[in-house]
Structures are given as C-alpha cells and as structure tokens.
Amino acid sequence: MFSKTERDTLRETLVSAARNDKRITGAALTGSASLGAEDRWSDIDLAFGVAAGADRSEVIDEWTARMYKHGAVHHTDVVRGAALFRVFLLDNTLQVDLAFWPESEFGPIAPTFRLLFGKANERERPAAESFDGLVGMGWLYALHVRSSIARGRVWQAEYMISAMRDQVLALACLRHGLPTVHGRGIDQLPADVTESLTAALVQSLDPPELRRAFSVGCNALLAEIGSVDSDLASRLEPPLSELANYGVEADSRL
Secondary structure, eight states: OOOHHHHHHHHHHHHHHHHTOTTEEEEEEEGGGGGTOOOTTOOEEEEEEEOTTSOHHHHHHHHHHHHHHTTEEEEEEEEETTEEEEEEEETTSOEEEEEEEEGGGOSOSSSOEEEEESOOOOOOOOOOOOHHHHHHHHHHHHHHHHHHHHTTOHHHHHHHHHHHHHHHHHHHHHHTTOOOGGGTTGGGSOHHHHHHHGGGSOOOSOHHHHHHHHHHHHHHHHHHHHTTOHHHHHHHHHHHHHHHHHHHSOOTTO
C-alpha cells in the first residue's frame, strides 16, 4: 500500500518533469487534490496541455515509459473528445491518471481543475446527466430484468436489478444536487433515501429473491420519478406497476 508521502513525492516529481518538458505548455491538478479534499485513498490526477507543434503520440509514449520507471505495472486508456486519459496502476496500488490535451483545448471541464502552470482555455462544461435520461435507463433496465428472470438468466437478472437501482440512486443524487456519476454522491444522500433502497439489494440468485428485489426497485423508481415530475410518474405508473407485480409473482406467459 502506498503512503501519503510516496504519493505526494511522486506527484511533485511528475509536475517538475512537466515543467521541464518544453512540449508541455500547461499542467493542472485535477481530482480531489484540486479541491483540497484528498484523503488516505486518493490517487494522483494531472492534466497536461501538449504544444501544437509537438508529436502528441511521442509525448504520451515517453511519459508512459517514465511511469513504468516509477513502478507502473499496467495502464488503460479513456478517450474523451480530443484528450487521452492514461490511467496507470503502480505496484504499490497507487493509481495515477495523466490526461494529455491538445494545447488549444487544455482547460477545465469540471470544477476539479487547478492550474499549476501555463494557460488554461475557457471550456464548455459537458452536460450533466439529465432527469429524462436517467428515468429512461431506469425503465429500460427494468424491462431487461423481467426478461432475464423469465429466461432463467439469473446472473443477468442480478446485473440488471443492480443497474436499475443505480439509476434510482442517480435520480436521487440529481434531485439533491449531488454528483450523479460513478456513485460519487450516493453516500451524501439523506439516510432515509439510501435506507429505503437497501431492500432492493439482491440477497441470492434464487428466482423468488430476484423477483422480490426487482419489485422493490420498480416501486422505488416510480416514487423517485414522482417526487420530481408527477405527470411523468402518472404515465409510467401502469407499466412500472405491472413490472413490480411481476416481481411479486412471475408471469407464466413469459
């Protein structure tokens, strides 16, 4: 397990290397460190702007080699628009995220951005998850729960029940002004919200248990929708209630 000192020392080393790399025109702290909210388990998040005249692939390759000298054992990539986020796992379990942006697009896309050097461009923030989008994914997962149970695909059913419950929790986060992605806001929800959804946790792969958890999830989805948009809840009540009832007693016709 990495120590705080190891993490901080490595971050300082990487920032120093970025300052000395003429192809990097700007660097920023991102993630929890940019907000002064680090804890024992936080990783390293850095964003780099790469000069227009530089070969970005070459820059990324050289920084990748540098990370392996610092103990990386594997990496994975996430592409967001013109940026490449290369995420490294170190042998001491420290995660290091390095984002490589074209110089023209280097700038904040979220509140978690603190410029260390260089110039940041004004950026349009990505659209937040929408209420309608979360609702739509909620009932879509619910339909797949029913068909999975009916077809005897118990693992798929458990997966879909969990995904449906996650949409309900994301809707609750949206309603309370909390982050909706990757479960980041869930633990800040009021206790009565999260406690009411513990019954939607699947306890076993037995079909009756899957149907029980499914019924709880359907009713929770309808209740969360109704707390924001009663008209939409009225329209969705018949199909969601039918799905919830299927959770109580399987429909032999499927």
